[in-house]
Amino acid sequence: MSSLAHASSKNHTPSLASLQSLYQDRMELVNEKILASLECSVPLIQEIAGYLIRQGGKRLRPLLTLASADLCGYQGQDHIGLAAAVEFIHTATLLHDDVVDESELRRGVATANTVWDNTASVLVGDFLFSRAFQLMVEQGSLPILKVLSDASARIAEGEVMQLASARNINLSEDQYLEVISAKTACLFEAATHVGGLVANTSEAQVNAIKQFGFDLGVAFQLTDDALDYSSTKEALGKSIGDDFAEGKVTLPILFAYQAASAQDKAFIKKCFGELNQAEGDLERMIKILIQTGALSATLEKAQGYIQNAYKCLEDFPYSLRKLALQEVLDFVLARDH
Amino acid sequence: MSSLAHASSKNHTPSLASLQSLYQDRMELVNEKILASLECSVPLIQEIAGYLIRQGGKRLRPLLTLASADLCGYQGQDHIGLAAAVEFIHTATLLHDDVVDESELRRGVATANTVWDNTASVLVGDFLFSRAFQLMVEQGSLPILKVLSDASARIAEGEVMQLASARNINLSEDQYLEVISAKTACLFEAATHVGGLVANTSEAQVNAIKQFGFDLGVAFQLTDDALDYSSTKEALGKSIGDDFAEGKVTLPILFAYQAASAQDKAFIKKCFGELNQAEGDLERMIKILIQTGALSATLEKAQGYIQNAYKCLEDFPYSLRKLALQEVLDFVLARDH
Numbered sequence: 001m002s003s004l005a006h007a008s009s010k011n012h013t014p015s016l017a018s019l020q021s022l023y024q025d026r027m028e029l030v031n032e033k034i035l036a037s038l039e040c041s042v043p044l045i046q047e048i049a050g051y052l053i054r055q056g057g058k059r060l061r062p063l064l065t066l067a068s069a070d071l072c073g074y075q076g077q078d079h080i081g082l083a084a085a086v087e088f089i090h091t092a093t094l095l096h097d098d099v100v101d102e103s104e105l106r107r108g109v110a111t112a113n114t115v116w117d118n119t120a121s122v123l124v125g126d127f128l129f130s131r132a133f134q135l136m137v138e139q140g141s142l143p144i145l146k147v148l149s150d151a152s153a154r155i156a157e158g159e160v161m162q163l164a165s166a167r168n169i170n171l172s173e174d175q176y177l178e179v180i181s182a183k184t185a186c187l188f189e190a191a192t193h194v195g196g197l198v199a200n201t202s203e204a205q206v207n208a209i210k211q212f213g214f215d216l217g218v219a220f221q222l223t224d225d226a227l228d229y230s231s232t233k234e235a236l237g238k239s240i241g242d243d244f245a246e247g248k249v250t251l252p253i254l255f256a257y258q259a260a261s262a263q264d265k266a267f268i269k270k271c272f273g274e275l276n277q278a279e280g281d282l283e284r285m286i287k288i289l290i291q292t293g294a295l296s297a298t299l300e301k302a303q304g305y306i307q308n309a310y311k312c313l314e315d316f317p318y319s320l321r322k323l324a325l326q327e328v329l330d331f332v333l334a335r336d337h
Numbered sequence: 338m339s340s341l342a343h344a345s346s347k348n349h350t351p352s353l354a355s356l357q358s359l360y361q362d363r364m365e366l367v368n369e370k371i372l373a374s375l376e377c378s379v380p381l382i383q384e385i386a387g388y389l390i391r392q393g394g395k396r397l398r399p400l401l402t403l404a405s406a407d408l409c410g411y412q413g414q415d416h417i418g419l420a421a422a423v424e425f426i427h428t429a430t431l432l433h434d435d436v437v438d439e440s441e442l443r444r445g446v447a448t449a450n451t452v453w454d455n456t457a458s459v460l461v462g463d464f465l466f467s468r469a470f471q472l473m474v475e476q477g478s479l480p481i482l483k484v485l486s487d488a489s490a491r492i493a494e495g496e497v498m499q500l501a502s503a504r505n506i507n508l509s510e511d512q513y514l515e516v517i518s519a520k521t522a523c524l525f526e527a528a529t530h531v532g533g534l535v536a537n538t539s540e541a542q543v544n545a546i547k548q549f550g551f552d553l554g555v556a557f558q559l560t561d562d563a564l565d566y567s568s569t570k571e572a573l574g575k576s577i578g579d580d581f582a583e584g585k586v587t588l589p590i591l592f593a594y595q596a597a598s599a600q601d602k603a604f605i606k607k608c609f610g611e612l613n614q615a616e617g618d619l620e621r622m623i624k625i626l627i628q629t630g631a632l633s634a635t636l637e638k639a640q641g642y643i644q645n646a647y648k649c650l651e652d653f654p655y656s657l658r659k660l661a662l663q664e665v666l667d668f669v670l671a672r673d674h
Contacts, residue, residue, distance in 0.1 A: 044501045130490035153467035164381045
């Protein structure tokens with residue numbers, strides 16, 4: 001994979017540090033906007049939403065909005081609110097995802113505590129989603145509102161598709177790519193697309209930065225799906241094998257199933273199709289994934305999307321912001337979390 | 338209550354029939370728009386959303402958007418899509434409400450079936466909510482987008498407020514009114530407000546029809562809360578006492594608690610504060626509600642809001658559409674479902 005490593009990452013492990021450092025000031029404005037937008041008369045919302053938003057994570061999507069606008073020559077301040085809106089949509093999606101995933105994990109038994117979490121997750125997610133639209137309305141561009149409302153609908157479609165295809169070991173690669181395009185890549189695409197739109201640049205540049213976001217998003221989800229079997233708990237910040245426990249059929253599993261022996265095929269079918277799992281099964285699955293080359297095949301696939309994303313940046317002039325965006329691409333391939 | 342009955346309702350039980358008949362053609366366009374907007378590549382979404390939307394209910398909110406636009410002299414077709422958007426927001430809210438309510442009812446035990454329902458409810462709700470925004474973007478008015486995104490955020494706030502005040506028997510009347518203003522009246526207000534806005538009429542007319550929607554909405558929730566104890570299962574189409582079973586403290590309960598004997602106060606506290614309920618408790622609660630006059634006090638309160646709503650219509654000229662909207666007010670007070 002190091003063959004893809006570019007100038008920016010030759011001498012160090014690629015990370016998001018360059019991007020974060022380049023946009024530190026503006027990300028502080030985004031954070032202020034986020035906190036100001038959480039102000040509301042209901043203490044419980046402020047508490048829960050504030051906690052979630054403060055936990056933060058990588059803030060990759062709003063960073064991409066800022067960087068895309070900047071790369072397209074934007075000089076104004078409207079991208080601050082839009083970056084906050086993108087982060088709100090992302091957080092709302094995560095909250096509702098939790099409800100969906102938890103309900104699968106629970107397998108029919110809920111504690112009072114997870115019930116309260118579910119309830120709060122649904123409603124606070126709705127609140128954040130509405131706030132996202134309020135921020136977009138405040139900015140006042142209908143084309144941008146269109147991009148983000150289209151993306152929101154498509155994310156919901158992707159989530160339902162994923163649900164409908166859960167435990168389906170006969171999913172095709174195309175169907176899987178359709179699911180992750182909708183549930184993940186779509187918001188990356190929207191994040192960079194609105195950056196281009198707010199900059200009011202040429203159609204060619206807008207399309208290039210939009211496609212960059214999409215390809216990055218697909219690669220991000222592919223490496224995510226591989227990491228769920230190949231990372232360590234410490235690096236990932238959550239247990240590995242979550243997808244396995246939920247019976248979520250991802251590309252590594254599809255690749256492994258195709259290449260597996262009859263005996264291993266039956267094992268995979270039992271684990272995913274029937275969600276019948278015993279101790280040691282995750283370890284056996286990981287062994288099959290390595291033996292069949294399914295993990296490296298998944299990462300190779302991701303590499304293809306990263307290469308496309310590189311091409312999207314070709315026509316933008318050499319600059320620190322371009323280097324930082326290229327390093328994001330290297331990071332997505334090289335990351336262990 | 339019959340003192341409030343006006344010309345339109347003197348000789349028959351007030352209903353929504355006049356309004357429905359007046360806007361039958363346009364409601365068919367709204368239904369077509371709704372069905373067309375449900376088109377998507379995910380069969381499961383079309384199935385679930387289509388089923389929910391077809392079940393329909395009264396369609397009161399989109400009817401109010403149509404009637405408000407008409408009352409304000411609107412001649413165009415933009416209100417069709419907006420009425421569909423209002424219905425989508427309403428349906429999305431109901432779906433997410435179900436998750437919240439179910440999780441309370443279940444008290445920690447979920448069947449696989451309710452889990453699937455929850456999951457689908459969350460995601461299909463998100464899809465409908467996004468579709469609502471897509472419809473508004475299509476219509477292209479930022480002031481209208483502002484009204485409906487503000488309303489959506491406020492509805493979520495109201496739901497969380499309700500959750501936070503569940504089982505709180507010491508809720509004040511003002512706090513209760515704040516909750517129902519946000520969770521219910523707000524969308525009625527938005528439904529009529531966008532009708533006025535799309536008609537591009539005078540500020541005075543827009544404000545009048547907006548206030549009409551709000552007052553109607555508060556009255557609607559008040560009678561709803563009374564009906565949960567006074568209707569019959571047949572009329573309501575669902576079991577009575579749902580609020581009781583969930584420990585949802587509504588105005589009838591607050592009024593009863595204030596006027597109850599020490600013994601009955603302890604009983605109410607046990608049923609709501611501790612959610613400790615035995616067979617026969619609902620019947621005893623209904624008896625207390627009648628003895629203390631709490632149900633009639635609640636309906637009297639509703640009557641006050643209906644009177645205000647009547648006043649909002651005063652300056653609109655005498656017409657069939659005005660009569661139909663007045664009959665809606667009578668219906669809200671007189672309804673048994």
